[in-house]
Structure formats: C-alpha cells, structure tokens
Amino acid sequence: MADRIFEESRLVDVYDFFDSAERPDLDPYIAMTDEFGAKSVIDIGCGTGILACRLAALSKEVIGIDPAAASLKVACRKADADRVKWIHGTAPMLAGMQADLVTMTGNAAQVFVTDEDWMSTLRICRGILRPGGGRLVFEVRDPSKAAWKDWNRDQTYQVIEVPEIGKVEKWVDLLDVQLPLVTFRQTFVFQRDGAVISSDSTLRFRSQSEIIESLCFTNFLVEDIRDAPDRPGLEFVFIARCPG
Numbered sequence: 001m002a003d004r005i006f007e008e009s010r011l012v013d014v015y016d017f018f019d020s021a022e023r024p025d026l027d028p029y030i031a032m033t034d035e036f037g038a039k040s041v042i043d044i045g046c047g048t049g050i051l052a053c054r055l056a057a058l059s060k061e062v063i064g065i066d067p068a069a070a071s072l073k074v075a076c077r078k079a080d081a082d083r084v085k086w087i088h089g090t091a092p093m094l095a096g097m098q099a100d101l102v103t104m105t106g107n108a109a110q111v112f113v114t115d116e117d118w119m120s121t122l123r124i125c126r127g128i129l130r131p132g133g134g135r136l137v138f139e140v141r142d143p144s145k146a147a148w149k150d151w152n153r154d155q156t157y158q159v160i161e162v163p164e165i166g167k168v169e170k171w172v173d174l175l176d177v178q179l180p181l182v183t184f185r186q187t188f189v190f191q192r193d194g195a196v197i198s199s200d201s202t203l204r205f206r207s208q209s210e211i212i213e214s215l216c217f218t219n220f221l222v223e224d225i226r227d228a229p230d231r232p233g234l235e236f237v238f239i240a241r242c243p244g
C-alpha cells in the first residue's frame with residue numbers, strides 16, 4: 001500500500017499542481033532515452049504518469065507501474081495516456097517483461113525502505129533489462145545534504161489555486177529522523193470546504209557507496225553517477241548498465 005498522498009484521490013487530484021508544471025527534473029531522463037537508444041521504457045513508481053506520457057508522445061514503448069490506483073487514475077486522464085501500458089502494482093509484476101531502460105524518478109527509489117524490498121526491486125530490474133546495454137536510471141537525495149532540515153512548515157508552506165478545486169494550502173512537518181530513515185507529514189488544507197488531510201511518509205536515505213554496493217551485488221555495472229541539473233549538488237542520478 002502506497003502512502004496516502006499517492007492513494008487518496010483528493011490529494012492525488014492536486015499532486016501535479018504543487019510541482020512545477022514543466023517538471024524540469026524529468027528532462028534528463030527523456031534525454032537519456034535518446035542517449036542510450038532506448039525504444040522501450042518501464043517507469044517504476046510512475047505516479048501520476050507525467051514521464052510515461054511524455055515518452056509515449058515521443059513514440060517510445062512505455063509501461064508505467066505504480067501501486068497507487070488513485071495516481072494511475074490521474075495518469076490515465078493525461079494526453080497520450082492511451083499509448084502507455086499501465087500496471088497497478090509493484091516490480092514483481094514485471095517478471096517476464098523486457099525493456100531497454102527502467103526509470104525511477106522523483107526520488108521514487110527512496111520509498112524502498114527495507115534492504116529486502118530494495119534488493120528484490122533491483123533484481124527484478126536486472127531480469128527485465130536487455131543484456132548488454134539495458135540500463136536502470138534513478139535518482140536519490142544525497143544524504144549528506146540533509147534535505148529533511150528544510151522540511152518544516154516555515155520553509156515548505158505553499159498555497160495554490162487549483163482549477164475546479166480552489167485554494168489549497170500545503171506544508172511539510174518533520175516527524176522523525178532515525179537515519180537512514182526520515183519520516184515526515186504532508187498536510188493539505190482545502191479552503192473551499194475546510195477539509196484538512198495529511199499523509200505520513202518514510203524515506204530511506206542510502207549513501208552513494210551503499211547504492212553502488214547494491215547495484216554491484218545485483219550484477220549491474222555502475223556506468224555513471226550524475227548531478228540533477230535542476231537540483232545541483234543535492235542528488236545522485238545513477239546510471240546502471242547490464243553487462244553483456
């Protein structure tokens with residue numbers, strides 16, 4: 001079961017509006033499909049489907065998979081959504097499929113809190129990627145930058161106007177830091193009816209060396225670790241290749 005922010009329809013209906021509409025963080029992933037000559041892409045933790053739909057519009061063969069039904073419902077309403085194969089579920093449901101590129105954007109890799117979940121997801125990615133060139137690309141926050149220090153109401157408060165929904169306030173409160181786990185609450189206030197809905201999440205902050213080790217252990221070659229151009233110095237963007 002995914003967190004309430006991805007599962008509760010009132011929260012999912014406003015989810016995309018709290019991000020910049022252009023989602024510049026996704027541009028490097030789109031560029032990578034060309035860089036690596038990927039024709040088929042599987043987006044794990046695709047959420048509201050922005051990347052999957054943008055890739056489908058570029059005539060890539062795309063699968064978007066996510067355990068949050070409400071997020072997939074929003075994804076299905078987007079332009080080019082009918083060109084994406086949507087799967088409601090998690091990585092084990094991908095067994096037997098094949099792709100040139102697997103993506104996990106929006107720090108989705110940090111939702112795998114236990115080693116067991118993380119390692120089994122990597123193993124499944126390894127199994128579905130084309131040998132000798134298939135790649136897994138994903139980003140995580142650099143734990144040394146302690147992003148959670150800014151996760152408080154003062155620094156995160158936003159109020160936006162959402163078409164047909166009205167003004168919505170949002171902020172983040174840090175609940176617990178027990179590294180490598182960080183737990184926080186996102187609160188939304190819908191001004192039209194005064195509804196207050198919150199969602200708690202826990203993310204795992206893995207070090208660069210821990211991720212390299214997990215990739216090597218699952219038989220990936222770590223080809224590159226890049227910066228995220230829209231969040232310079234804050235993220236690690238891993239590019240892991242399947243050996244031939």
Ligand SMILES: C[S@@+](CC[C@H](N)C(=O)[O-])C[C@H]1O[C@@H](n2cnc3c(N)ncnc32)[C@H](O)[C@@H]1O
Pocket residue numbers: 001002003006044045046047048049050065066067068071089090091104105106107108111
């Ligand atoms: C921060 S969102 C990122 C969504 C999307 N990738 C993006 O860039 O907008 C994390 C996503 O991971 C999904 N998720 C949670 N647990 C998961 C799991 N075990 N396997 C795959 N996806 C999962 C959530 O439902 C959510 O859609």
